[in-house]
């Protein structure tokens with residue numbers, strides 16, 4: 001056993017010796033000064049990919065997360081779909097025309113893009129580069145198809161989170177309550193969701209967003225962020 005000050009047999013440091021004096025004495029014996037630098041480097045900025053089937057609550061979770069975490073930047077997806085009531089251009093989505101969107105594709109300005117239910121959606125690269133440069137963590141909100149493409153592009157450098165409802169019925173009810181889809185659109189979304197759940201195995205984490213438990217889902221995502229920030233081997237993203 002080493003001879004520590006807690007060992008009753010060791011000579012305790014005299015109370016007349018001040019802390020600065022003791023520090024200087026220790027530094028002298030060690031032959032080097034104690035550093036005030038952080039013992040480990042700050043964690044790398046994260047790229048979080050939040051995905052899940054239509055109506056599972058991606059927007060709801062992300063909007064809440066936005067309120068509680070200031071160090072996150074939520075990338076505004078460019079889309080050619082029509083604005084829904086209450087949505088704000090540049091906040092919820094970047095609403096662009098089809099021509100504008102295709103021009104962004106041509107100039108290689110999008111990290112990934114896809115045609116989703118008849119509309120184009122894409123992630124502008126510049127926003128990610130800018131905010132990562134400022135030390136922000138990045139949150140990308142994509143459907144399952146988008147997450148699959150991002151997995152091919154980013155591999156294990158990003159954190160992939162799959163949101164699910166507690167049951168299929170709960171998910172469909174949520175979509176119906178939203179009142180933004182037609183009967184045919186609802187059928188398509190449910191059929192797609194049944195197929196999409198098979199892709200959960202390609203994700204790092206799964207979070208159940210149960211009815212009335214939005215706050216719990218957000219807390220779970222926050223825990224994932226905290227755990228990722230504490231990893232010894234940090235993910236390194238290059239975009």
Ligand SMILES: Nc1ncnc2c1ncn2[C@@H]1O[C@H](COP(=O)(O)OP(=O)(O)OP(=O)(O)O)[C@@H](O)[C@H]1O
Pocket residue numbers: 052053054055056057058059060061174175177178209210211212213214
């Ligand atoms: N935990 C929850 N409890 C109750 N309602 C919820 C919960 N999470 C989301 N909702 C509601 O469910 C509906 C669908 O959620 P949201 O629009 O966030 O889904 P989404 O995954 O973003 O869908 P889409 O991919 O089609 O845009 C919304 O009306 C939302 O307010």
